[in-house]
Amino acid sequence: NVLIVAPDNGWGNRAAVFFNQYWNNKGGTVLSQVIYPSATRDFTPLLKPPLQIDLSEERGRQLKRFINSRIQTSARRRQDIDLVVVLGYPMVARQIKPALDFLYASDVPVVATSHIYNGTAQASLDRDLSSVEFSAMPWTLPGQLAKPLQPDQRLHTAYRHLYAVGYDAFLLHRNLKALESETALPLFGATGLLSLSNGVIERQQKWATFQRGKVIAIQP
Helix, strand or coil: CCCEEEEECHHHHHHHHHHHHHHHHHCEEHHHHHHHHCCCCHHHHHHHHHHHHHHHHHHHHHHHHHHHCCCCCCCCCCCCCCCEECCCHHHHHHHHHHHHHHCCCCCCCCEEEEEHCCCCHHHHHHHHCCCEEEEECCCCCCHHHHHCCCCCCCHHHHHHHHHHHHHHHHHHHHHHHHHCCCCCCEEECCCCEEEECCCCCEEEEEEEEEEEEEECCCCC
């Protein structure tokens, strides 16, 4: 059972629709979906309803009125959410995870797309992303490439990823004939493990997680 958190823009809407279809085809259930404006800085009001914190708080208020007492009550989130899927860039994701923790959902696993990390370590800021797992392009992970890519640090995350895509396009151009062989091994590119299937280039990315502000590859 999944909760999706996605930006209210073209990319976010397309990605959310695609994930809904994919997850349903796999037999999963999307319990709720939060679509946030790009200017959002406080996610607590947006996440309260799908976590049903507001319902829990209202039950507490009703109980106090019923027994006419100032007893202390504690809100409780819904218990049927198994996973939170976050679509967004680093600045936004750093606001979402603390909001989930504050709303009693610190124990719910959170996964994100590769957009959450731009390849530049910012340990002091990324501490807010601790335990978040994400699909990662190898070029963003330390020690994965023999020769690290060095895109302009001033570029937006999306454009840095395009830099890596361009690198792999050149790599594929040089090795396309070899990939057409039935016994061909995949190419280890900057954006992932590249292979050719029925005339279509397929890419398999790695997975990584944030631990105390540092990015750690989950897969060797």
